[in-house]
Amino acid sequence: xxxxxxxxxxxxxxxxxxxxxxxxxxxxxxxxxxxxxxxxxxxxxxxxxxxxxxxxxxxxxxxxxxxxxxxxxxxxxxxxxxxxxxxxxxxxxxxxxxxxxxxxxxxxxxxxxxxxxxxxxxxxxxxxxxxxxxxxxxxxxxxxxxxxxxxxxxxxxxxxxxxxxxxxxxxxxxxxxxxx
Amino acid sequence: xxxxxxxxxxxxxxxxxxxxxxxxxxxxxxxxxxxxxxxxxxxxxxxxxxxxxxxxxxxxxxxxxxxxxxxxxxxxxxxxxxxxxxxxxxxxxxxxxxxxxxxxxxxxxxxxxxxxxxxxxxxxxxxxxxxxxxxxxxxxxxxxxxxxxxxxxxxxxxxxxxxxxxxxxxxxxxxxxxxxxxxxxxxxxxxxxxxxxxxxxxxxxxxxxxxxxxxxxxxxxxxxxxxxxxxxxxxxxxxxxxxxxxxxxxxxxxxxxxxxxxxxxxxxxxxxxxxxxxxxxxxxxxxxxxxxxxxxxxxxxxxxxxxxxxxxxxxxxxxxxxxxxxxxxxxxxxxxxxxxxxxxxxxxxxxxxxxxxxxxxxxxxxxxxxxxxxxxxxxxxxxxxxxxxxxxxxxxxxxxxxxxxxxxxxxxxxxxxxxxxxxxxxxxxxxxxxxxxxxxxxxxxxxxxxxxxxxxxxxxxxxxxxxxxxxxxxxxxxxxxxxxxxxxxxxxxxxxxxxxxxxxxxxxxxxxxxxxxxxxxxxxxxxxxxxxxxxxxxxxxxxxxxxxxxxxxxxxxxxxxxxxxxxxxxxxxxxxxxxxxxxxxxxxxxxxxxxxxxxxxxxxxxxxxxxxx
Ligand SMILES: Cc1ncc(C[n+]2csc(CCOP(=O)(O)OP(=O)(O)O)c2C)c(N)n1
Numbered sequence: 205x206x207x208x209x210x211x212x213x214x215x216x217x218x219x220x221x222x223x224x225x226x227x228x229x230x231x232x233x234x235x236x237x238x239x240x241x242x243x244x245x246x247x248x249x250x251x252x253x254x255x256x257x258x259x260x261x262x263x264x265x266x267x268x269x270x271x272x273x274x275x276x277x278x279x280x281x282x283x284x285x286x287x288x289x290x291x292x293x294x295x296x297x298x299x300x301x302x303x304x305x306x307x308x309x310x311x312x313x314x315x316x317x318x319x320x321x322x323x324x325x326x327x328x329x330x331x332x333x334x335x336x337x338x339x340x341x342x343x344x345x346x347x348x349x350x351x352x353x354x355x356x357x358x359x360x361x362x363x364x365x366x367x368x369x370x371x372x373x374x375x376x377x378x379x380x381x382x383x384x
Numbered sequence: 385x386x387x388x389x390x391x392x393x394x395x396x397x398x399x400x401x402x403x404x405x406x407x408x409x410x411x412x413x414x415x416x417x418x419x420x421x422x423x424x425x426x427x428x429x430x431x432x433x434x435x436x437x438x439x440x441x442x443x444x445x446x447x448x449x450x451x452x453x454x455x456x457x458x459x460x461x462x463x464x465x466x467x468x469x470x471x472x473x474x475x476x477x478x479x480x481x482x483x484x485x486x487x488x489x490x491x492x493x494x495x496x497x498x499x500x501x502x503x504x505x506x507x508x509x510x511x512x513x514x515x516x517x518x519x520x521x522x523x524x525x526x527x528x529x530x531x532x533x534x535x536x537x538x539x540x541x542x543x544x545x546x547x548x549x550x551x552x553x554x555x556x557x558x559x560x561x562x563x564x565x566x567x568x569x570x571x572x573x574x575x576x577x578x579x580x581x582x583x584x585x586x587x588x589x590x591x592x593x594x595x596x597x598x599x600x601x602x603x604x605x606x607x608x609x610x611x612x613x614x615x616x617x618x619x620x621x622x623x624x625x626x627x628x629x630x631x632x633x634x635x636x637x638x639x640x641x642x643x644x645x646x647x648x649x650x651x652x653x654x655x656x657x658x659x660x661x662x663x664x665x666x667x668x669x670x671x672x673x674x675x676x677x678x679x680x681x682x683x684x685x686x687x688x689x690x691x692x693x694x695x696x697x698x699x700x701x702x703x704x705x706x707x708x709x710x711x712x713x714x715x716x717x718x719x720x721x722x723x724x725x726x727x728x729x730x731x732x733x734x735x736x737x738x739x740x741x742x743x744x745x746x747x748x749x750x751x752x753x754x755x756x757x758x759x760x761x762x763x764x765x766x767x768x769x770x771x772x773x774x775x776x777x778x779x780x781x782x783x784x785x786x787x788x789x790x791x792x793x794x795x796x797x798x799x800x801x802x803x804x805x806x807x808x809x810x811x812x813x814x815x816x817x818x819x820x821x822x823x824x825x826x827x828x829x830x831x832x833x834x835x836x837x838x839x840x841x842x843x844x845x846x847x848x849x850x851x852x853x854x855x856x857x858x859x860x861x862x863x864x865x866x867x868x869x870x871x872x873x874x875x876x877x878x879x880x881x882x883x884x885x886x887x888x889x890x891x892x893x894x895x896x897x898x899x900x901x902x903x904x905x906x907x908x909x910x911x912x913x914x915x916x917x918x919x920x921x922x923x924x925x926x927x928x929x930x931x932x933x934x935x936x937x938x939x940x941x942x943x944x945x946x947x948x949x950x951x952x953x954x955x956x957x958x959x960x961x962x963x964x965x966x967x968x969x970x971x972x973x974x975x976x977x978x979x980x981x982x983x984x985x986x987x988x989x990x991x992x993x994x995x996x997x
Contacts (some may be wrong), residue, residue, distance in 0.1 A: 225603060228547070229535060234541055257602075277727035283544040283564060286603040 217246070219296055219368050220271055222261040222279060223287040226252060230284045234261060236280050243267055245367035247300075247343075258286060262367045291368055300366040301338065302346045303328070307357035308335040316356055323349045334359055423551035423582035423589040424449035427452045427515070430558035433595055436486050438462060438856055440470040444490025446530060446741060447517030449582040449589070451488075462856065462885050463467040467494045469849040469878040471501020474512040476853025478505075479836040480861075481754065482640065484565050485510075485853060490517040492530030495576075496537065502572045503541035505602055508661060509638055510586060511570035520580035521549060523592070534576045543571030551581040551591040563599045565633050568606025570638055571726040594611025607724065610741030610749060618696075618720045618737045618752035623762045625694035625718075627769045628654045631677070631706075634661030635699015635723060639743035642666065642832040645698065647745050652760050655773060657685040659700055661839045664829035674773070679977050680821040683780035683988055686975065688773055689714050692985050697721045699743040702732035702839070712982030722746045723757055782825055783989050784971070786943075792968040795894045796817060799826040801946045802864065802892060806954065809834060810862045813851035815859070815871030817840045817901040819894040821973045823866045845874030851889045852882045852913050862890070862954070869895040869926075876929065882960045883934025890953050891935075891962045896969040897921040904972050921966060930962035 224230045231250055238245050247264040265272065272290075279285050308316040316335060320327060323340035341351050343366050350361065420439065421429070427450050431439070438460045443451040454461050464470040467489045474485025489498055495516040519528040537545045544564050546557050557575060565573040580586040622628060636645050642665045649656050649672050656666045657677040666673055677685040689695060695717045700706070700737045702721075707713040710732060721728070721735035722743055729738035739746055784796040799822055806812075812827060813836035814820040820837065829835055836854050838846040851865035872893050882889055894900075899917040906914050930937030936956055940949045940963055953961040974989040 228549075229539075232536070233539060238539060274727065274731060277731075281725070281727055283601060283604045 217293060218265050218267065218269075219291040219293065219298070219366070220261075220263045220265065220276070220279075221289045221291060221368055222263060222281075222285060223253070224261060225260050225284040225286060226257055227284055230259070230282075231261065233282050234263075234279065235282065237275065237282070238263075238265070240276075240300045241271070241275060242277065245269070249362075249365040249367045251367075262365070264366060280362075289370065291370055295311045295371050296368040297371055298342055298368045299340060300343045300346050301364045302349065302361070303336065303338050303342045303363075304350070304353060304361045305329075305334050305336045305359040306353050307333065307359060309333045312356055316353070319349075319352060325349065389897075393628045398796055407682070418592040418594070421467075421556050421591055421593045422449070423548075423577075423591055423945075424584065424586035425453045425560065426554045426591055426593060427577065427582060427801065428459065429593070430555045430595075431459060432457060433555070434562045435483075439488050440464055440473040440477075441488035441515075442467055442470060442490070442494065444494055444517060444530070446491035446519060446579045447488065447494075447515070448579070449579060449584065450491075450517070450577065456910045461488075462852075462881065462887075464849070464881050465877040466875065467497035468500055468845065469852075469875055469881065471512070471514065472504070472843075472846050472849035472875070473853030473856070473878070474514070474837050475501055475505050475508075475510045475846075476813060476850030476855075477848065477857040478510050478512055478570075478853075479813075480833055480854035480863075481857035482638075482833065483511075483857070484562060484858075485512040486515070487512065488515040490530070491519055491534070491579075492532045495532055495534040496560060499537060499541065500841075502538055502574065502842045504541065504838050504841040504846065505572035506541045508838065509570050510572065511565040512572045513558075513565050514574045514657075516574060518547070518576045518578040521578040522580070524578065534574070538574050540575050541572070543569075545574040545576065547576045548578065548581060551589045553580075554591065555594055556596050559596050560599050560601060561590065564601070564604065568604075569635075569723075579907065595649050600672075607726065607740045608742045608745055610722065610739040610830040612749065612753075613737045614737050615746065615749045616753050616757070618722075618739060619750055619757050621694055621718055621720055621737060622652060622654070622696065622750070622754060623757055623760075624764070625692075626764050626766060627688075628652075628694040628696060629674070629688050629692040630654050630656040631659070631689060631695050631697045631700050632656055632662045632665050633659045633698065633700025634665075635701075636665040637663055637699075637743075637832055639699060639724065641742075641744035641747055644744055644747040644751065645671070648751055651751060651754065653761065653766065653770075654696070655688060655770075657681070657689060658829075659703070659706055659839075660824055660837065662700070663824055663827070663835040663837075664832045667830040667891075668828040669830050676824050677706070678703075679979070680825065680973050681706075681977075682782055682825065683975050683986060684773060684776040684985050686977065686986050688800065689717070692717045694718050694720065697723075697735070698747065699723060701728050702950065704732075707732065708983040709852065709981055710979045712984065713959075713985075718776050724788065740868045767921045770909050780975075780988055780992055785991065787968060792896075792947065792966050793941070793970055795822050795896070795965075796826055797943065798894060798940075798946055798965045799823055799866070802866070802950055803827050805947065806864060807862055810864060811836060811851075811854050811858060813837065813854055813863065813865045814845045815847035815865075815867040816844045816897070817868045817871060818896070818904060818971070818973050819866050819868045819871075819900070821901075825973075834984065844868075844871040845926070847871060848873040848875050848882075848889075848891060849878045851891070852878055852887050855882075855887050855889045856876050865889060865891045867891055867893050868900060869893055869897065869921075870899045872926070873919075873924070877933070879930065879933040879935050879960050879962065886958065887960065888957050889960050890956075891930075891960065892960065893926055893964045894967045895921055895926065895964050896967045896971070898969050900969065900971075901973070903969070908976075909978070926962060926964035930960075935960040935962050937961075939966070940964065943968045977991065
């Protein structure tokens with residue numbers, strides 16, 4: 205898995221949420237399909253769902269739509285794949301978690317703490333010359349934070365990969381609708 | 385009956401065993417019947433419940449507990465000499481009968497030996513179920529003796545695979561394996577079985593027997609009926625087309641749709657090409673038959689597709705060997721594409737009408753829709769198109785120059801003689817190479833399920849074991865394998881299996897002393913630099929080899945000997961027969977569309993004069 209140089213959303217950016225059976229080897233099958241077609245997975249997150257028979261995999265890929273259609277159809281053929289939704293970035297709520305250990309010597313420590321505060325992050329661990337912080341939010345917010353905090357020096361960084369669900373539909377009540 | 389419709393209606397004369405063939409039949413059908421059993425017994429019992437009559441395989445340490453109960457089972461086990469043979473036999477069985485073939489082998493090297501047939505079956509959508517032994521569950525991941533990550537290795541070449549972790553799951557998993565292999569787009573399924581969960585000496589193998597009547601696979605919903613709206617649009621396109629061609633693929637055979645295909649062709653008067661995988665799906669002696677398209681297809685099949693204004697692709701997948709250079713393929717044609725696998729629609733060429741569905745059901749619905757739209761009387765006058773096709777057929781028939789006296793045999797002559805002196809419903813299996821293409825070109829396939837061949841993977845060594853599997857499945861039929869000398873040397877030892885099991889297949893080796901197809905490419909595209917393709921005509925001595933394996937062996941060198949040898953072989957029915965035909969190594973397969981070029985650049989036999997266009 206390569207990390208694309210552009211960490212933000214690109215024109216070819218697609219989010220797939222894939223509901224799979226909670227069985228061993230399923231992630232390999234899913235990831236293997238992408239690998240076999242030479243597609244890069246940009247971000248991947250997997251965890252069990254509300255129903256313990258199933259897990260949900262959120263996959264972000266950067267490909268043109270046409271090959272993506274083929275990928276979706278091939279994914280759908282996997283016996284353990286129950287459901288696939290493609291979420292347009294605008295129609296999804298996306299979240300990601302970032303953990304970072306940043307250089308924070310006494311001279312700049314205040315600035316780092318302030319920056320974490322501005323982004324509504326949290327300080328998890330305090331060391332002599334470093335801080336470990338966490339930040340949760342949309343992937344682009346995390347990108348911004350990463351860029352700014354990078355000015356102080358990042359010692360270690362780990363992001364979870366994004367998770368996403370469709371935005372809820374907001375049906376405006378019809379004028380003709382009879383009162384409930 | 386556990387099989388899907390499509391396999392249930394197999395033309396096979398063999399009665400399918402019913403579920404009560406096992407002594408405890410009726411009580412077995414409920415999950416609560418709860419008879420204690422060990423996993424090995426349960427596995428064999430589950431295969432019996434699936435109606436399995438024959439297993440092709442070879443035992444070893446890890447699978448021994450499953451082999452043990454075979455002694456008490458009505459299932460016939462055929463002991464192969466190499467696991468690749470077991471896999472191809474299972475495939476040959478499935479090709480010829482439409483029922484799933486079953487192979488069982490041990491862990492490690494046995495499992496890797498069967499990867500080739502798995503991939504072959506995957507590419508050609510052949511329903512087989514392969515059981516592999518595995519080291520005990522607790523030893524998995526420790527690099528134990530003969531451990532191999534079989535499910536990992538076979539993941540990309542199976543429709544699905546299972547690693548059993550609990551003896552209690554065995555009946556359910558076997559049931560699911562057969563269901564997956566035989567429904568939707570058929571394909572190979574592998575079940576990997578750790579030794580401890582089938583070993584009666586191990587407490588982990590204890591289970592309560594049950595038989596699941598239903599399968600519960602929430603992610604598996606093969607499509608069957610096509611979308612009626614799309615079918616109506618397809619019918620409209622058919623009724624409007626001036627130069628339509630039906631492009632029939634192997635899916636026709638898988639869907640048992642040969643009869644309705646013929647009905648559709650006759651109703652509309654549309655000509656039919658049958659791909660390498662579909663040979664036999666439409667009778668070659670039918671006036672609307674065009675034969676095989678593609679790289680070595682005949683001129684008319686290739687060119688009529690190129691010039692068509694509508695291609696009706698039924699169970700075919702626009703393989704590169706058929707399309708040639710894709711952007712130049714059938715440039716003026718609208719496309720109707722019917723496939724059971726939605727992933728095939730638009731994979732290579734975007735259809736104007738794509739219909740996901742079972743070919744038989746969709747064709748039936750198409751026939752109905754055509755009727756509702758006014759029937760074939762609404763079609764434009766297609767006489768000019770028919771005339772054009774006839775003209776191509778007359779101008780560019782398949783041809784070859786007969787051999788001069790004293791020269792080596794022409795392979796085409798051997799095939800014509802074989803074709804004309806075997807029953808019309810004879811099953812023919814082939815290896816991969818020139819002999820395969822000549823067989824497909826020169827044979828007359830008038831019945832479905834008479835052509836057993838490795839199309840997608842192009843596996844040398846397929847013919848002999850596949851023919852054996854076909855003969856086991858259809859003992860009532862004459863079965864010939866046509867093999868190359870190169871291919872034969874890859875799996876010939878399975879004739880030992882055939883001889884000892886009294887499976888009387890017949891093998892025609894076209895011995896041109898070369899890896900002929902490779903030689904042809906070197907001749908045409910590598911300036912006749914024949915690097916590493918010469919095999920020697922005399923080494924091995926095929927006649928002696930055949931005899932050493934318990935077969936009748938013959939060698940034929942001159943045209944006069946061809947017919948008598950074939951007649952003699954046809955009379956032998958108690959053991960396998962091998963005839964080695966010494967053929968001309970210089971002979972090339974024509975026509976040919978060189979790889980990567982447009983189908984317009986088809987090269988015809990030089991006897992037709994310059995170019996073919
Ligand atoms: C297992 C395998 N190895 C290599 C090839 C590549 N290949 C395709 S055809 C061919 C030559 C086959 O020679 P032979 O069996 O003598 O048949 P001929 O072409 O002479 O009829 C080879 C090597 C293949 N298809 N399969």
